[in-house]
Amino acid sequence: MVKQNKETINPSEKTLWYETLCVAVEKTSHHKMTEQADFDYLVDAIYTRTHELLSATTLKRLWGKIQTDYAPSARTLNTLAQFLNYPDFDTFCHHQQVGDTPPSAPVISEHLDVEKDIMVNDEIILYWAPNRICHIRYLGNFQFVVTASEMTRLQPGDTFCCSIFINGEPLYLKNLTQSNRPPINYVCGMKGGIRYEYKAHS
DSSP states (O other): OOOOOGGGSOHHHHGGGHHHHHHHHHHHHTOOOOSHHHHHHHHHHHHHHHSOOOOHHHHHHHTTSSOOSSOOOHHHHHHHHHHTTOSSHHHHHHHHHHTOOOOSOOSOOSEEEHHHHOOTTOEEEEEETTTEEEEEEEEETTEEEEEEEESSSOOTTOEEEOSEEEBTSOEEEEEEEOTTSOOEEEEEOTTTOBEEEEEOOO
């Protein structure tokens, strides 16, 4: 691999790599960023892989869907580079310049896209270590209800929102509501990720 000093990248040249970064993210996520649902999907996918939360609005600015006079922050660029398995944005730029092979296996493989793959009343069984099992049913509008669980903090009747399930990666639950408690965010399978079984409603 060719090694170069990161200081050789002129800050003004970095803007040339923004579009390249966006294209690489779309390829990795199997999504063209065109609609609100695509950006919501990407927010969850980024959090699932990097544990960093970027807003859909922040991503829309980078993709040019919202006009802005401000350059993207270093945190935004670094997080997207990490989503692609690079340590930071500077490293991503260097790899494009010297034609290095990108980090191995960055593409999201087996997954369920709630917007495209799941219908109301479809069921999913989730598994994660150690011996956690959770049955959920889709209510529509990205919302799920827990119908059964074993060895987890999730209980029947709990509801949450989610837009993507990825085998082998942690699952990020938004607005998890349990009994009369205020909604919280929750992560399943922090170590080793989750596995899922999908059952279409007959």
